[in-house]
Amino acid sequence: MDISGSHRIPAARAAVWAALRDPETLRACLPDCERLERTDDGAFAGIIAVKVGPIRTRISGTAEISAIDAPSRFVVSARGEDAAAGGGEGSGEVTLEENGDATVLDYSGRVEAHGKLSQLGQRLLSGVFRKTIETFAENLSARLAGAGFAAEPGLAPETSPPLPEAPPLVHEEPAEPSTPVLDAPPLSPGVPPPAPETPIAPTATPAVPDPAAIAAADVVEGQATGSSVTTRIMLVAAIVVVVGALIYYMLLQAPPG
The missing domain is CATH 1.20.5 (Single alpha-helices involved in coiled-coils or other helix-helix interfaces)
Structure with a gap:
């Protein structure tokens, strides 16, 4: 069966690469991983508890890393076995791509099962494998978001270029005070102060004669x-x-x- 997917991890690519090469980080992020250690030849060996449908088992296995192109790509090949439930093997390619301050982890590969596990159907097995990988990616994201990870020896960490130093401050002389505004000189003795302006009286409204009164006056006249x-x-x-x-x-x- 074929499996593939993509996950965004909030950490620099060098930190993600170093975490994927660290046995302690892998053991802490893999769900139900009981033991994981690096062997003398550079591979990984461990034990993982697995539940697929009604079957519960503990699979012992190994994983080898090849085609390494640090820090952007590698190929992993793994196989596991349980005497009672059967086992499986598979291989896949993992790539890391920068995405701003984060890293996009893409994976694609193929897995085959045998023994009792193969009798459960590819749909069920594919769901278990995908769920395991998704949980691993989520745990890795949470772990790297809480603490930084140092790059492997010989792999330069990916850091932002240093900011240029600010130029030294230039000493500036204080600005000269502006010329003060002089008050107007007092009036000379004997010069009367200007008379205050007389307010303009409101214009009277002309009286409108009463037409009846005018008619009466004309009659009398x-x-x-x-x-x-x-x-x-x-x-x-x-x-x-x-x-x-x-x-x-x-x-x-x-x-x-």
């Missing part, structure tokens, strides 16, 4: 004017009558001589 004219006419008429009477009696009625 008309009456007064008419009375005066009548009086003058009567006076003239009286004078004319008097003058006429005098002329009549003095000239026309004079006795004959």
Whole structure:
């Protein structure tokens, strides 16, 4: 059966590479790993408790690392065996790719089972293998996130380039104080201070005459004017009558001589 996957680990690639080569880290991150140690030839040997469906077993096995291209790639080949439940073998390629401050771990490979384990079906076995790898990646991420890991001897750690030193501070003379603003000189004796401005009185609103009052006044004035004219006419008429009477009696009625 074929298996593959990818996991993002929040650590530098050199730290992840060193952790994958450390037996203590591998033992702590592999689920149900009872023992793991490095052999004299550089391989790993250990015991892992496995539960696949109804079968519970302890598999003893070894793993060899080859095709090493530090710190980006290697190939792992492993095989395990249990006398009662059977065993299996497989191989796969692991690559590490930088992703900012983190590392992406990609894996792909093939696993074969035999004995009683092979009778459980590839779907069940594939699920167990994937779950084991995912749990290992999660444990590795949590372990590396809590503490740094030193790179292997001969492998330069991947660190950010040092920041350039800041230039020395330049001594600056203090700025000259600005010219103070002088107060206005006092007024000379005998010069009266300027008179305060007289406030402008509000403009009175012109009174609007009452139309009724105007009409009444016109009537009164008309009456007064008419009375005066009548009086003058009567006076003239009286004078004319008097003058006429005098002329009549003095000239026309004079006795004959």
